[in-house]
Amino acid sequence: xxxxxxxxxxxxxxxxxxxxxxxxxxxxxxxxxxxxxxxxxxxxxxxxxxxxxxxxxxxxxxxxxxxxxxxxxxxxxxxxxxxxxxxxxxxxxxxxxxxxxxxxxxxxxxxxxxxxxxxxxxxxxxxxxxxxxxxxxxxxxxxxxxxxxxxxxxxxxxxxxxxxxxxxxxxxxxxxxxxxxxxxxxxxxxxxxxxxxxxxxxxxxxxxxxxxxxxxxxxxxxxxxxxxxxxxxxxxxxxxxxxxxxxxxxxxxxxxxxxxxxxxxxxxxxxxxxxxxxxxxxxxxxxxxxxxxxxxxxxxxxxxxxxxxxxxxxxxxxxx
Amino acid sequence: xxxxxxxxxxxxxxxxxxxxxxxxxxxxxxxxxxxxxxxxxxxxxxxxxxxxxxxxxxxxxxxxxxxxxxxxxxxxxxxxxxxxxxxxxxxxxxxxxxxxxxxxxxxxxxxxxxxxxxxxxxxxxxxxxxxxxxxxxxxxxxxxxxxxxxxxxxxxxxxxxxxxxxxxxxxxxxxxxxxxxxxxxxxxxxxxxxxxxxxxxxxxxxxxxxxxxxxxxxxxxxxxxxxxxxxxxxxxxxxxxxxxxxxxxxxxxxxxxxxxxxxxxxxxxxxxxxxxxxxxxxxxxxxxxxxxxxxxxxxxxxxxxxxxxxxxxxxxxxxx
DNA sequence: ATCGAATCATGAAACGTTTCATGAACTTCA
DNA sequence: TGAAGTTCATGAAACGTTTCATGATTCGAT
Numbered sequence: 001x002x003x004x005x006x007x008x009x010x011x012x013x014x015x016x017x018x019x020x021x022x023x024x025x026x027x028x029x030x031x032x033x034x035x036x037x038x039x040x041x042x043x044x045x046x047x048x049x050x051x052x053x054x055x056x057x058x059x060x061x062x063x064x065x066x067x068x069x070x071x072x073x074x075x076x077x078x079x080x081x082x083x084x085x086x087x088x089x090x091x092x093x094x095x096x097x098x099x100x101x102x103x104x105x106x107x108x109x110x111x112x113x114x115x116x117x118x119x120x121x122x123x124x125x126x127x128x129x130x131x132x133x134x135x136x137x138x139x140x141x142x143x144x145x146x147x148x149x150x151x152x153x154x155x156x157x158x159x160x161x162x163x164x165x166x167x168x169x170x171x172x173x174x175x176x177x178x179x180x181x182x183x184x185x186x187x188x189x190x191x192x193x194x195x196x197x198x199x200x201x202x203x204x205x206x207x208x209x210x211x212x213x214x215x216x217x218x219x220x221x222x223x224x225x226x227x228x229x230x231x232x233x234x235x236x237x238x239x240x241x242x243x244x245x246x247x248x249x250x251x252x253x254x255x256x257x258x259x260x261x262x263x264x265x266x267x268x269x270x271x272x273x274x275x276x277x278x279x280x281x282x283x284x285x286x287x288x289x290x291x292x293x294x295x296x297x298x299x300x301x302x303x304x305x306x307x308x309x310x311x312x313x314x315x316x317x318x319x320x
Numbered sequence: 321x322x323x324x325x326x327x328x329x330x331x332x333x334x335x336x337x338x339x340x341x342x343x344x345x346x347x348x349x350x351x352x353x354x355x356x357x358x359x360x361x362x363x364x365x366x367x368x369x370x371x372x373x374x375x376x377x378x379x380x381x382x383x384x385x386x387x388x389x390x391x392x393x394x395x396x397x398x399x400x401x402x403x404x405x406x407x408x409x410x411x412x413x414x415x416x417x418x419x420x421x422x423x424x425x426x427x428x429x430x431x432x433x434x435x436x437x438x439x440x441x442x443x444x445x446x447x448x449x450x451x452x453x454x455x456x457x458x459x460x461x462x463x464x465x466x467x468x469x470x471x472x473x474x475x476x477x478x479x480x481x482x483x484x485x486x487x488x489x490x491x492x493x494x495x496x497x498x499x500x501x502x503x504x505x506x507x508x509x510x511x512x513x514x515x516x517x518x519x520x521x522x523x524x525x526x527x528x529x530x531x532x533x534x535x536x537x538x539x540x541x542x543x544x545x546x547x548x549x550x551x552x553x554x555x556x557x558x559x560x561x562x563x564x565x566x567x568x569x570x571x572x573x574x575x576x577x578x579x580x581x582x583x584x585x586x587x588x589x590x591x592x593x594x595x596x597x598x599x600x601x602x603x604x605x606x607x608x609x610x611x612x613x614x615x616x617x618x619x620x621x622x623x624x625x626x627x628x629x630x631x632x633x634x635x636x637x638x639x640x
Numbered sequence: 641a642t643c644g645a646a647t648c649a650t651g652a653a654a655c656g657t658t659t660c661a662t663g664a665a666c667t668t669c670a
Numbered sequence: 671t672g673a674a675g676t677t678c679a680t681g682a683a684a685c686g687t688t689t690c691a692t693g694a695t696t697c698g699a700t
Contacts, residue, residue, distance in 0.1 A: 001656065011680045016658055025678060042429040046369035047656030050685050055366060064395055066590035071391035075384055078410050090398050090408050109362040238589045269558045270386035331650045336688055367686030370655050
């Protein structure tokens with residue numbers, strides 16, 4: 001910057017104000033711009049960060065990026081931040097509570113301007129002094145949470161199954177120890193079933209429990225090679241996929257014998273057809289909401305729960 | 321840091337040396353460590369970056385993160401960097417040449433310590449002054465390139481098809497305008513076919529060309545509802561998947577009528593079974609190689625092409 | 641006991657910005 | 671024409687580190 005100032009024959013402060021688009025006399029601005037051009041000057045973000053105490057970086061705490069849902073989320077969040085000239089600091093927690101806490105420390109030394117977290121530690125201590133936004137996890141009214149309309153999604157799934165002719169349904173999920181926003185999928189589902197008089201069962205597995213418990217549940221509800229359910233709503237697309245593989249093993253056809261709806265909206269290779277019929281989370285809108293919330297310094301007038309509408313998309317595991 | 325120094329009754333420089341694990345007298349070290357603990361001091365990385373001119377950040381230029389292969393790559397690269405206390409600056413190019421160039425600028429102002437890029441612009445000007453490593457793209461001997469053994473993978477695929485009883489095969493790919501490392505998949509495939517006396521055809525599509533050209537190619541090679549190939553090797557898993565969908569439309573069964581092998585090693589939901597039978601890229605090793613290469617300051621004795629072994633994995637689209 | 645060598649903490653300078661009080665140059669109005 | 675007001679560039683200080691020359695202290699050898 002000193003070089004630019006010398007080249008343009010002005011003071012450092014003047015260069016700084018040109019760079020930051022502040023008011024500068026016309027002829028000075030011209031001269032500085034010419035010098036910047038000539039010398040190919042690019043400001044040093046470390047210097048700026050040191051002086052302003054703002055790094056223009058937002059930490060993103062997320063289990064991983066190979067799960068396509070997370071991959072999509074990372075993608076949209078990064079895009080939204082980029083629009084606003086911000087950067088992402090990636091933190092992969094791998095569902096590990098200790099690592100999540102470790103990251104809070106790391107994030108402190110990097111002086112990030114805010115944190116967006118999709119965490120699996122319900123006892124996480126949320127830093128008070130850094131703007132913090134969660135995805136799908138409600139901690140307290142002072143920590144904004146962005147989620148899709150999980151209740152509405154469950155409700156929608158039940159109505160859809162009914163509309164497609166199902167007579168007896170079940171809801172399957174994992175992670176039942178966590179009471180978080182996605183838990184409302186079950187409530188929405190049940191609510192619609194009750195309303196419609198549609199019989200249903202629920203099987204929720206704790207985190208530690210083996211997947212084979214679903215197999216036991218399903219075989220318990222089979223007789224003569226027939227499943228007694230003709231509609232399944234499953235907590236996530238990934239679980240839905242696994243359940244479908246399981247059903248195949250028993251010769252139960254999807255969607256002919258049983259129709260299946262998942263949740264998330266995962267596409268094949270992230271961009272082709274939906275893997276299963278599903279309730280699609282509005283990932284882009286979620287990303288946008290996270291970013292604009294975390295960047296609004298005045299978190300006072302921000303709602304503590306931002307709930308975004310979902311939609312249904314057929315994916316070959318239902319008869320539509 | 322000044323607070324810590326005051327608390328411990330030592331000079332700033334001493335604190336600095338303790339933090340950086342340099343030689344400090346025993347009693348001073350103790351005192352400083354106690355003060356750090358008491359005050360919960362975390363160093364400020366902007367200040368350090370400014371002073372040392374090293375940001376501990378590596379830029380990663382990649383098309384996106386929702387494609388599961390890229391997602392996996394981002395994941396492993398981040399993990400490898402984290403082990404070494406480095407951070408990632410994410411740059412999503414979306415296959416767009418202009419954005420790739422734009423990022424090079426951005427990366428300059430962030431003073432990254434190095435760049436890892438999976439780029440789609442063969443004319444990209446590689447910055448001379450920043451350690452630069454590419455994935456799958458060979459630019460020149462002065463720019464190290466990390467790739468899997470594409471030739472070997474193609475060769476392996478042909479031999480596998482032959483071993484599984486195929487009599488007539490074809491190789492299909494897109495992106496034929498780019499001559500990059502993955503292009504060698506074709507050469508390896510052909511090489512093995514020639515060696516084995518296995519008949520083969522090749523269909524390569526340019527980037528602009530519509531997908532339906534593959535449909536034309538396949539229908540041209542059908543008669544009486546039968547495809548004249550009984551083995552297909554396809555440039556990527558994603559393309560393989562699409563081709564399989566296409567075959568389904570014509571009532572051709574996989575793997576009964578034709579066996580298909582893809583390339584990349586994409587799993588369902590990033591962690592379940594392989595989507596198609598495939599040549600698996602060693603993503604973790606690729607990540608490790610990229611990271612260790614980009615971090616070795618002395619790029620002189622580093623090989624300009626690092627080629628890592630692939631392996632075959634069955635995924636239900638072959639008869640094994 | 642004295643001197644030289646070795647060890648190691650100190651204090652100041654420097655990294656590249658932004659910001660703020662200062663003062664120079666110009667404008668307006670009587 | 672002169673005073674008061676306005677605009678806007680200047681220069682210095684500050685942000686939190688690391689590093690280097692300096693000097694204090696300790697130790698060993700004579």
